[in-house]
Amino acid sequence: MPPKPPKPAKTKQKPQEDKREESLQAVVLADSFETRFTPFTLERPRCLLPLANTPLIEYTLEFVANAGVQDVYIYCGSYAEQVEEYVNASRWTLKTSPFSTLRVLKTTAASVGDAMRDLDRHDLVTGDFLLVSGDVISNLNLELALASHRARREKSKDAIMTMVLREAGIGHRTKSKGSRPVFVIDPVEQRCLHYEEMGRRSGGSHYVTLDPELLTSHGEIEVREDLIDCHVDICAMDVLAQWSDNFDFQSLRNSFLKGVLKDYETYGKTIHTHVVTDQYAARVKSLRAYDAVTKDVMGRWTYPICPDSNLVPGQSYRFGRNKTFLEDGVTLGRTTIIKRSVIGRDSTLADASIITGSTIGRRCRIGKGVTIEGAYVWDDVTIDENTTIRQAIVANGVSIQKDSTVESGALISYGVQLKENSTISNGRRVTTSSQDKELDARSDEDDSDASSAASAQLIYKSPSASSSTSSNSTLASSGADLEPRELSRRSSFRSDPSDDVAENRDFHIEATASILDGLQKEDPADTIMLELNGYRMSTNASQHEVRKAIVAAFVKRISNLVEADKVSLREAVKRVFGKYSPLVERTTFDRDAAEKSDQVDFLLLVQREALGRSNGDQMLLFVANEVLDLDVLEEDGVLQWSDDGRSQEGEMAKVRGLTEQFVTVLKEAEDEEIEEEEEEDDDDDDGDEDDDD
Numbered sequence: 001m002p003p004k005p006p007k008p009a010k011t012k013q014k015p016q017e018d019k020r021e022e023s024l025q026a027v028v029l030a031d032s033f034e035t036r037f038t039p040f041t042l043e044r045p046r047c048l049l050p051l052a053n054t055p056l057i058e059y060t061l062e063f064v065a066n067a068g069v070q071d072v073y074i075y076c077g078s079y080a081e082q083v084e085e086y087v088n089a090s091r092w093t094l095k096t097s098p099f100s101t102l103r104v105l106k107t108t109a110a111s112v113g114d115a116m117r118d119l120d121r122h123d124l125v126t127g128d129f130l131l132v133s134g135d136v137i138s139n140l141n142l143e144l145a146l147a148s149h150r151a152r153r154e155k156s157k158d159a160i161m162t163m164v165l166r167e168a169g170i171g172h173r174t175k176s177k178g179s180r181p182v183f184v185i186d187p188v189e190q191r192c193l194h195y196e197e198m199g200r201r202s203g204g205s206h207y208v209t210l211d212p213e214l215l216t217s218h219g220e221i222e223v224r225e226d227l228i229d230c231h232v233d234i235c236a237m238d239v240l241a242q243w244s245d246n247f248d249f250q251s252l253r254n255s256f257l258k259g260v261l262k263d264y265e266t267y268g269k270t271i272h273t274h275v276v277t278d279q280y281a282a283r284v285k286s287l288r289a290y291d292a293v294t295k296d297v298m299g300r301w302t303y304p305i306c307p308d309s310n311l312v313p314g315q316s317y318r319f320g321r322n323k324t325f326l327e328d329g330v331t332l333g334r335t336t337i338i339k340r341s342v343i344g345r346d347s348t349l350a351d352a353s354i355i356t357g358s359t360i361g362r363r364c365r366i367g368k369g370v371t372i373e374g375a376y377v378w379d380d381v382t383i384d385e386n387t388t389i390r391q392a393i394v395a396n397g398v399s400i401q402k403d404s405t406v407e408s409g410a411l412i413s414y415g416v417q418l419k420e421n422s423t424i425s426n427g428r429r430v431t432t433s434s435q436d437k438e439l440d441a442r443s444d445e446d447d448s449d450a451s452s453a454a455s456a457q458l459i460y461k462s463p464s465a466s467s468s469t470s471s472n473s474t475l476a477s478s479g480a481d482l483e484p485r486e487l488s489r490r491s492s493f494r495s496d497p498s499d500d501v502a503e504n505r506d507f508h509i510e511a512t513a514s515i516l517d518g519l520q521k522e523d524p525a526d527t528i529m530l531e532l533n534g535y536r537m538s539t540n541a542s543q544h545e546v547r548k549a550i551v552a553a554f555v556k557r558i559s560n561l562v563e564a565d566k567v568s569l570r571e572a573v574k575r576v577f578g579k580y581s582p583l584v585e586r587t588t589f590d591r592d593a594a595e596k597s598d599q600v601d602f603l604l605l606v607q608r609e610a611l612g613r614s615n616g617d618q619m620l621l622f623v624a625n626e627v628l629d630l631d632v633l634e635e636d637g638v639l640q641w642s643d644d645g646r647s648q649e650g651e652m653a654k655v656r657g658l659t660e661q662f663v664t665v666l667k668e669a670e671d672e673e674i675e676e677e678e679e680e681d682d683d684d685d686d687g688d689e690d691d692d693d
Helices: 015-022 056-066 080-088 112-122 143-155 212-217 237-245 252-262 287-298 498-521 525-539 543-564 569-585 597-610 616-629 635-643 650-655 657-692
Strands: 025-029 071-076 101-106 129-133 136-138 159-167 180-186 191-198 222-224 227-235 270-276 281-283 318-320 324-326 337-339 354-356 371-373 388-390 429-431 458-460
Touching: 025 056, 025 112, 056 071, 056 080, 056 129, 056 136, 071 080, 071 112, 080 101, 101 112, 112 237, 112 252, 136 227, 143 159, 143 227, 143 270, 159 237, 159 252, 159 281, 180 227, 191 252, 227 237, 227 252, 227 281, 237 252, 252 270, 281 287, 324 337, 498 525, 498 543, 498 569, 525 543, 525 569, 543 569, 543 597, 569 616, 597 616, 597 635, 597 650, 616 635, 616 650, 616 657, 635 657, 650 657
Parallel strands: 025 071, 025 129, 071 101, 159 270, 337 354, 354 371, 371 388, 429 458
Antiparallel strands: 129 227, 136 281, 159 227, 180 191, 180 222, 191 270, 318 324
16 A cells, blocks of 8 residues: 655644754664564663674664753653663663663564654654664764755745765675665755665566656766665654654654655655765665674764763773774683783683674683684573684573584574583574464564564574574474474574675775774774784685785875875885885785795786876886886786786786886896806806716
């Protein structure tokens, strides 16, 4: 049934509406109205699940507090009592809280639309308000977005909403792979003209269908697929009126946004966008997003919202070597290895345990020889010796006995006990709960991500279970008739093969920025390389990708020195390579090989970066000369690059001009050496003959 056309806003007006700039309110939708985080959300609300050992709602409340919000209304459906209990005991209700009002509103709503209509009936909102999801993690400064929204409202009361969107690459790891939001925007007025979702796995189109009138009535439009919609909206009171007058509106984007845009000609209501480019914002809306955002938090991309910010009273995280965050009271074995991880208070890690790219909650016991890679272990978990866990989530109170294996994408819910030699195979979910009625009860119409919506086999178990590779099909509790549901076996953290391309793109962007930052700060080469290696390991990037990022950062730094510091190109190349040549040396491994594939690859990357630059031919020449002088590359590497067909094709050949002469000199020198060696050999032979005589 198509949504009803939106009706004009209600005529009732609050006396405070004309003073909306004096007090900003926020509505936090703590209920996700879907079931992507089962089996964990069978027992706890998503907003209280820990991310980097801090409940999700803490990040959201920190965000709205930094935005200057004074009155906060948290809407809860499932497990409202748990949310209310947590909020009432939190720092946000103390006298030092920045909020004047903080209320948890219980609702029986089954959708965002129901919640918004219920909010309108309560008459709590008195002016402009922020509408955010309870799973938002962001360090955005909303001052400019709020000012733009208010300026538009001064000109026209029909400008009812501003969506805050974050610019990112098309394949950014925090974006949904199941469906991709496409915004068509008037860049002059920053007005959203059309919204569509592409790429749904259920036969969705890969094309955007536009009304031809949009092209004729607007001098310029932008079709943006590179935006992350983290559901941060600045709303006027008219937004609530639209929801109340249209009972078919159920979701934020597919119903409300599309409905308002569709009926612009009839009712004249406009929705605008504010795009940010240099800050962080993301929703933890799926298990895949949980994995990606956790990596961002641990990698400090969300600064200052990091584990060592200690958002929750009583936390005591410190940032240390190997990019680790350790709380007070952590006990480590002498041979324990920890890299890029978060470890909570009173946890014990025995000798020979290896923790990389993971989080460990409080009061956990990690046995000898345990390996945990890219996994998220919550509070009070016991993992016995010689157990391996990779890319999985292990909830509170789980006990895993020795010699067990938990494979990628597995989800082990609260209180599960696995006996020794257990194996939880790729993508399976294990729980002691029997609340299967919730699994398919609700689904989220917005931002569907097929990679995480019930994409693993769910196993119902008794509190104690034994699993092995040969008995995975018999894991149902002996006291129940529930059979394992054979759904997709894909890892809950993964999406499709295109993820590899996206991750490579993300690695290049972020690694290049990290290296360039180190070059500009003149950090030691060892420091830059240590951070680069850590990021390479966490994303499984190839050495080619590492060299590509190094070359891109080097070339940008050289250009900055030439343009900003007025340094000659030759001197800029000498400065950068003179100090940071170890970065190149540590990514080329063919010095003892006959074929110099790594060295050739490096020069091809430099050549490609030189394309399109006015001084590209000079840059290539100076770099080739400098790496030879520093003995970073070998003459054979340069000569093999020159003979490589890839360096001579199409556009690549245009920047070879000056370097050709340099290569010719190298070849002539090599020929002369060969001739000299042959002459010496001949002389030696003649001498031997004389001796014989």
